[in-house]
Amino acid sequence: MTTNPTLADLTTRAATARNAPTYGHDALITCDRLVRIFTTDGIEVQALQGLDLLVRDGELMALVGASGSGKSTLMNILAGLDTPTAGAARVADHDLLAMTPKDRLAYRRRTVGFVWQQTARNLLPYLTAAQNITLPMQLATRTTRKARKAQTERALELLELLDIADCRDRHPNQMSGGQQQRVAIAVALANSPAVLLADEPTGELDSHTAEQIFAAFRTANEHLGTTIVIVTHDQAVASEVRRTVAIRDGRTSTEVLRRSEVDATTGHETVVAREYAMLDRAGRLQLPAEYTETLGMRDRVALELEPDHIGVWPDDSDRA
Ligand SMILES: Nc1ncnc2c1ncn2[C@@H]1O[C@H](COP(=O)(O)OP(=O)(O)OP(=O)(O)O)[C@@H](O)[C@H]1O
Numbered sequence: 001m002t003t004n005p006t007l008a009d010l011t012t013r014a015a016t017a018r019n020a021p022t023y024g025h026d027a028l029i030t031c032d033r034l035v036r037i038f039t040t041d042g043i044e045v046q047a048l049q050g051l052d053l054l055v056r057d058g059e060l061m062a063l064v065g066a067s068g069s070g071k072s073t074l075m076n077i078l079a080g081l082d083t084p085t086a087g088a089a090r091v092a093d094h095d096l097l098a099m100t101p102k103d104r105l106a107y108r109r110r111t112v113g114f115v116w117q118q119t120a121r122n123l124l125p126y127l128t129a130a131q132n133i134t135l136p137m138q139l140a141t142r143t144t145r146k147a148r149k150a151q152t153e154r155a156l157e158l159l160e161l162l163d164i165a166d167c168r169d170r171h172p173n174q175m176s177g178g179q180q181q182r183v184a185i186a187v188a189l190a191n192s193p194a195v196l197l198a199d200e201p202t203g204e205l206d207s208h209t210a211e212q213i214f215a216a217f218r219t220a221n222e223h224l225g226t227t228i229v230i231v232t233h234d235q236a237v238a239s240e241v242r243r244t245v246a247i248r249d250g251r252t253s254t255e256v257l258r259r260s261e262v263d264a265t266t267g268h269e270t271v272v273a274r275e276y277a278m279l280d281r282a283g284r285l286q287l288p289a290e291y292t293e294t295l296g297m298r299d300r301v302a303l304e305l306e307p308d309h310i311g312v313w314p315d316d317s318d319r320a
Contacts, residue, residue, distance in 0.1 A: 034087035049250035065247035113188030117200035122184030178209035
């Protein structure tokens with residue numbers, strides 16, 4: 001028998017809900033039921049369909065997903081190049097739906113850095129590596145002689161950190177694709193952004209060079225503390241990060257977390273990966289297609305609450 005709540009119960013419940021931390025309150029990037037609809041020639045495409053994503057300060061994580069799943073749409077929104085149709089998106093305390101054009105420009109210059117797949121899109125061909133790196137610093141601050149000296153020093157530090165000091169005075173066409181991409185990372189880091197976004201940064205490179213690029217991202221993450229989000233098709237890159245989030249049909253679907261375990265007897269270290277499904281705030285869960293297909297689950301499943309887990313079984317109602 002259920003008893004009706006008293007007015008005092010309702011008041012307590014309302015106060016608890018009011019005082020509960022908001023979704024993503026401690027995250028650096030918060031996407032809350034993010035929607036992006038494109039309309040071309042009267043036809044609507046829902047590229048993002050209520051996507052939820054939290055990224056904590058200092059994370060290095062990968063986003064994966066089939067072509068057309070919405071990865072680039074999400075990156076363009078986080079980069080401040082596109083605006084969502086609905087939902088909420090915050091990056092380092094910037095509300096991406098409420099920025100004026102001036103805020104947006106400042107956001108793109110100081111809060112986020114980006115590296116694109118096409119190496120040519122990242123660098124100006126008529127500037128040297130060092131000049132490409134100092135340019136965003138010059139655009140972000142008034143340039144005095146003292147500032148110029150500090151900017152050159154920062155450019156050299158970044159070139160050194162990413163192991164490309166020898167490229168300092170070279171133009172992009174005098175560098176390999178991998179060197180260009182590492183200079184592009186240095187350009188993106190020039191103004192010490194809170195977040196570095198990279199869309200398929202190893203897409204045009206062979207696997208050995210891709211490894212060097214990934215090492216550069218890891219160095220930036222570990223030495224500068226930059227939060228890094230990489231969109232990738234590259235399984236090797238995806239399996240190197242601690243967290244890989246899969247996007248499917250414009251929503252986050254599953255997530256793989258990896259942690260190192262040391263064998264107590266041999267001292268041997270292994271990486272253990274575990275797949276998680278995302279549970280949204282309405283309690284909705286998306287089961288991986290390969291699981292549901294294997295067990296022939298469709299339309300309806302049977303649920304059972306156990307003390308420490310929930311069991312999900314194929315629909316057995318016709319056997320009852
Ligand atoms: N400017 C646009 N106008 C119309 N539709 C668009 C636009 N940009 C993206 N879309 C559509 O939105 C959906 C998501 O596209 P998006 O580029 O974000 O996918 P993606 O996961 O990055 O794919 P890929 O891995 O191929 O780059 C696709 O159906 C795409 O056709």
